Amino acid sequence: MEKIMSEYTKVQRELIHLLHDAQSKFGYIPAQMISQISRELKISESEIFGVLTFYKAFTLKPRGEHLITICMGTACHVRGAPMILDEFERKLGIKAGETSEDNQFTLETVNCVGACALGPIAIADGDYHGQMKTREVDEIIKKLKQEKRKSSE
Amino acid sequence: MKVTIDGKKIEVEGKRTILEVAREKGIYIPSLCDHPRLTPFGGCRLCIVEIKEKGGYPPSCSTYVENGMEIKTRTPRLQNLRKEILELILSEHPNACLICSEKENCDEYKSTIRKVGEVTGCVLCSNNGRCELQDVVETLKIDKVRFPSVYRNLEVKKGDPFFDRDYNLCILCGRCVRVCQELRGAAAVSFIYRGSQAVVGTVLDLPLLESGCQFCGACVDVCPTGSLAERGIRYEDLPDERAKTICPFCSMGCELEIDLKKQKILSSKPSDEGAVNQGQACVRGRFLIKDVVHSPRRILMPLIRLNKELEEVSWEEALDFVAQKLKKFKGKNIALIASPHISCEENFLLRKFASEELKTENVDSSYRFSPLPRIDEMARENGFELNLNFEFKDISKAKTLFLTGEDIPKSHPIMWLEVLKAVQQGAKLIVASPTELSLNRYSSLWLQIKPGTEFYLFSFLSKLFFHEEQETKNPGIEGFDSFKDSLGEFDLSRVFEMTGITREELDEAFVLLREAEDAAFLFGTGLTQHPWGTQNVAALWNLALQAQAKIFPLGLENNLRGVSEIGHNSSDKGLNFNQILQAASSGELKALYLAGPVPYLKKANLEFLVIQDSFVNENFELADAVLPASTFAETDGTFINGEGRLQRFKRVIDPLGDAKPDWWIISQLARRMGSIGFPFKNPSEITKQMIKVIPGFSNISYADLEKGHKVFAQKKMKKEKSFLPVRHIDLNHNKSKKYPFLMILEYSLDYYRSLALSQENKGLKAIRDSRWIKVSPEDTEKLNLEQGERIVVESSSGKFKGFVKIDKSLPKGVLGASFLLSEDSEFSVNGLIPSVFQELHSLGMIPVKIKREK
Numbered sequence A: 001m002e003k004i005m006s007e008y009t010k011v012q013r014e015l016i017h018l019l020h021d022a023q024s025k026f027g028y029i030p031a032q033m034i035s036q037i038s039r040e041l042k043i044s045e046s047e048i049f050g051v052l053t054f055y056k057a058f059t060l061k062p063r064g065e066h067l068i069t070i071c072m073g074t075a076c077h078v079r080g081a082p083m084i085l086d087e088f089e090r091k092l093g094i095k096a097g098e099t100s101e102d103n104q105f106t107l108e109t110v111n112c113v114g115a116c117a118l119g120p121i122a123i124a125d126g127d128y129h130g131q132m133k134t135r136e137v138d139e140i141i142k143k144l145k146q147e148k149r150k151s152s153e
Numbered sequence B: 001m002k003v004t005i006d007g008k009k010i011e012v013e014g015k016r017t018i019l020e021v022a023r024e025k026g027i028y029i030p031s032l033c034d035h036p037r038l039t040p041f042g043g044c045r046l047c048i049v050e051i052k053e054k055g056g057y058p059p060s061c062s063t064y065v066e067n068g069m070e071i072k073t074r075t076p077r078l079q080n081l082r083k084e085i086l087e088l089i090l091s092e093h094p095n096a097c098l099i100c101s102e103k104e105n106c107d108e109y110k111s112t113i114r115k116v117g118e119v120t121g122c123v124l125c126s127n128n129g130r131c132e133l134q135d136v137v138e139t140l141k142i143d144k145v146r147f148p149s150v151y152r153n154l155e156v157k158k159g160d161p162f163f164d165r166d167y168n169l170c171i172l173c174g175r176c177v178r179v180c181q182e183l184r185g186a187a188a189v190s191f192i193y194r195g196s197q198a199v200v201g202t203v204l205d206l207p208l209l210e211s212g213c214q215f216c217g218a219c220v221d222v223c224p225t226g227s228l229a230e231r232g233i234r235y236e237d238l239p240d241e242r243a244k245t246i247c248p249f250c251s252m253g254c255e256l257e258i259d260l261k262k263q264k265i266l267s268s269k270p271s272d273e274g275a276v277n278q279g280q281a282c283v284r285g286r287f288l289i290k291d292v293v294h295s296p297r298r299i300l301m302p303l304i305r306l307n308k309e310l311e312e313v314s315w316e317e318a319l320d321f322v323a324q325k326l327k328k329f330k331g332k333n334i335a336l337i338a339s340p341h342i343s344c345e346e347n348f349l350l351r352k353f354a355s356e357e358l359k360t361e362n363v364d365s366s367y368r369f370s371p372l373p374r375i376d377e378m379a380r381e382n383g384f385e386l387n388l389n390f391e392f393k394d395i396s397k398a399k400t401l402f403l404t405g406e407d408i409p410k411s412h413p414i415m416w417l418e419v420l421k422a423v424q425q426g427a428k429l430i431v432a433s434p435t436e437l438s439l440n441r442y443s444s445l446w447l448q449i450k451p452g453t454e455f456y457l458f459s460f461l462s463k464l465f466f467h468e469e470q471e472t473k474n475p476g477i478e479g480f481d482s483f484k485d486s487l488g489e490f491d492l493s494r495v496f497e498m499t500g501i502t503r504e505e506l507d508e509a510f511v512l513l514r515e516a517e518d519a520a521f522l523f524g525t526g527l528t529q530h531p532w533g534t535q536n537v538a539a540l541w542n543l544a545l546q547a548q549a550k551i552f553p554l555g556l557e558n559n560l561r562g563v564s565e566i567g568h569n570s571s572d573k574g575l576n577f578n579q580i581l582q583a584a585s586s587g588e589l590k591a592l593y594l595a596g597p598v599p600y601l602k603k604a605n606l607e608f609l610v611i612q613d614s615f616v617n618e619n620f621e622l623a624d625a626v627l628p629a630s631t632f633a634e635t636d637g638t639f640i641n642g643e644g645r646l647q648r649f650k651r652v653i654d655p656l657g658d659a660k661p662d663w664w665i666i667s668q669l670a671r672r673m674g675s676i677g678f679p680f681k682n683p684s685e686i687t688k689q690m691i692k693v694i695p696g697f698s699n700i701s702y703a704d705l706e707k708g709h710k711v712f713a714q715k716k717m718k719k720e721k722s723f724l725p726v727r728h729i730d731l732n733h734n735k736s737k738k739y740p741f742l743m744i745l746e747y748s749l750d751y752y753r754s755l756a757l758s759q760e761n762k763g764l765k766a767i768r769d770s771r772w773i774k775v776s777p778e779d780t781e782k783l784n785l786e787q788g789e790r791i792v793v794e795s796s797s798g799k800f801k802g803f804v805k806i807d808k809s810l811p812k813g814v815l816g817a818s819f820l821l822s823e824d825s826e827f828s829v830n831g832l833i834p835s836v837f838q839e840l841h842s843l844g845m846i847p848v849k850i851k852r853e854k
């Protein structure tokens, strides 16, 4: 049994290693990679999928130009983070974890970023927005879009 | 060691969890994620206990007892904590009904309003009250949930065969994930995402059909909630009766529990007490029993042909008609086909009937396709008899396993579970197979062998054994020198090219076998279905002796061993199965009695044909009389499974319509033909006579059998094992310009009597349609074929039809199809070979071409 356990953790480590490689090479984990890794490491595709969706570091699609992360930690949650997330989802037309069709926005959630006193928190391209209100969502999106315009000018 | 639980002193041996010990002593500890057959998970925390001098509240399901432990399971503090934990769980589960104050008065409404898409309370849940969540709510007396309720609003997954998955009801206990991974080795489902998003799911959220699911239903059976719900009973009422039977679909012989309502089968489940299967089954036993027994293709009235058409008549009339006619055909004029799907008793009567009434030796069944008679035959030809008995559970003890010629998770599901256990305990698995199998994931070595060349693989490995031990001493087994000499004449220089296996791989296989202690060789029809099948088996046999391995021939139909014990045609005086079919068309035979399925007898040239079967089939158009037989569910009897174990099965429902059990039909006919040798009033009387007469049963006591004790057919073991000389075989199955593909045929067990299961059942059809022709993705692209497209496969001597199924596991240039005895002629691979039965085992690999159907 112990032998199996150590085998198991070895496989887990290798798996995470391979996923990291793929993520940094492609910017995401392409679906065919999953079957390839499954053959190589001899674990099922669903198990691999379980691991890869567990870690925020891995994505299944290329991330968009702008990354918006909503904190869903307990403190933010009770202060209305779900409403903020809803609003972002509605405005961007995508669900958490997805990227908009034009590849502009990726919306993600995270558990507690350590700024609980300021909750609810949204992080837009690295900028922290504390005590978010739903009506500020639009502004943030607009600002990000303008930045894009600037950069493309 | 000694422990106390709730003041009770308990003696414990071995490494056991507190929960296990408590359960055994009848001390109830609430639990949800734990399951006796799965590894502890410690997820739900309901099973917490207090242990004196240890802090905290450890979960009893994953805490092992230690000497002197004083454990308390129901202190007020624990009960309060449990309540809180359960309320948390309930806050994410539709809970209105669970805490409803009208609960007691509500029962009668439950059965009427269940037809909804969204389950928002127990009254709408297809779990029908058989819910472990309800049970713990009941015991912990929960009447409110102090946390805000969340309905996750996840899409209910209804796209797969047999069961729906509504993860809105899921409590994330992980039982399904564990059973799928630990017990079934499929790992089709897993926990995906994390935190509040965490859910059970498949890779990329694909349907189970594309995630390696075996559709065994094990997850449905362990799910404590209604998340996983069998669709077939969703809108059915609760059963009013439960009965046990033995599954008739393969040689594992799983014990099943059948739920009934008003004499109709609602569903079937593997029985936890099943000696062989212990709570496990496969898709066929779990989901197909009801559809087969209650199939619309059942024949429920006797039919006879007086003029042009078959007409429904009474039993009286039909039996008189057949008895009168049969009297005219005796001896060489007539033949009888028996069946591996009916009981030993019924096969015994068929044999008795043939010899006493029809006075013929021409009795046989299709059983010769199987590895079992092949190895038996091989042994007999060489003057020794084999012990064919073993127990499936022996396989789990092997340290090295060598598997050829079968995809066993599909064909031998329960044996697979034992192989998996062995691998989980560190055994090495060598797989030789032309296609990539799902079980390769568990192998240490996969030899991708060119179809049909196993003989060379085994012989080469044998040579390596000789090489290794230069001055090889005879291990004291007979035939050693002649085997060595026969092998010496072999030119094995082309072995790599022939088999497609590299020298390195062969060396690796050899090292694994040489180092092996307790090796087990499992082999299936992939070896025996070639004309040189016996040579394949002999080569494997020799190798097994060298590696000191046990050999496990894989059985096929459920009562094949029974058929072989009864010994139809054992004298070899009469015609065998294929000779009977040939004689039926050549006119050599005048009459034929079919109690077992045969392919379409288009060219038959007979004066009289009787069919005794449960289902309508193509041969009806040639029949003069059809006698409607009941299925296994409607009678009592004995089956012998692949281990050699005799298993009694009892009637579950009354015969449908006017159908009658096979034993009744034969006895009646015999009596009407004037016999006094068939006075049987019930199958038990036949059993008693049978065990007296049949040599393989001479050690059996009727009482033991009746009581369900462990009973095996007698072991055969006349002479010590001996090596066998091998003959060089010429493999002459090359692709040509004209026929650029090789077709691998797989013997399929997806039939029962003359019913093709995948044609009967939509679910099985979606998983594996017997009419699929599997094509590699490369070839599909090259030929511009589409999934599901109808194509024709043609060989130099015939053709058949099927539907394209793109299959990643096939190498290019190779096609796959299944040989199903009960397939309709148009779709049967029978069409490909002049006569499958003539060259009995030439189902191996056939050069073919394909084209679109016009």
Ligand code: SF4
Residues within 6 Å of the ligand: B176, B179, B180, B181, B184, B186, B187, B188, B189, B208, B212, B213, B214, B215, B216, B217, B218, B219, B220
């Ligand atoms: S049906 Fe069997 S193989 Fe499929 S997910 Fe459930 S346990 Fe796994």
Ligand code: SF4
Residues within 6 Å of the ligand: B169, B170, B171, B172, B173, B174, B175, B176, B177, B200, B219, B222, B223, B224, B225, B227, B228
């Ligand atoms: S689906 Fe059922 S068995 Fe699986 S985790 Fe959910 S509740 Fe448990």
Ligand code: SF4
Residues within 6 Å of the ligand: B247, B248, B249, B250, B251, B252, B253, B254, B277, B281, B282, B283, B284, B285, B286, B412, B413, B414
């Ligand atoms: S078909 Fe075989 S493995 Fe499946 S349930 Fe029946 S006896 Fe068991």
Ligand code: FES
Residues within 6 Å of the ligand: B030, B031, B032, B033, B034, B041, B042, B043, B044, B045, B046, B047, B048, B059, B060, B061, B062
């Ligand atoms: S049963 Fe022990 S934690 Fe769930």
Ligand code: FES
Residues within 6 Å of the ligand: B121, B122, B125, B126, B127, B129, B131, B132, B133, B134, B169, B224, B225, B226, B227
């Ligand atoms: S009754 Fe529906 S989940 Fe338990």
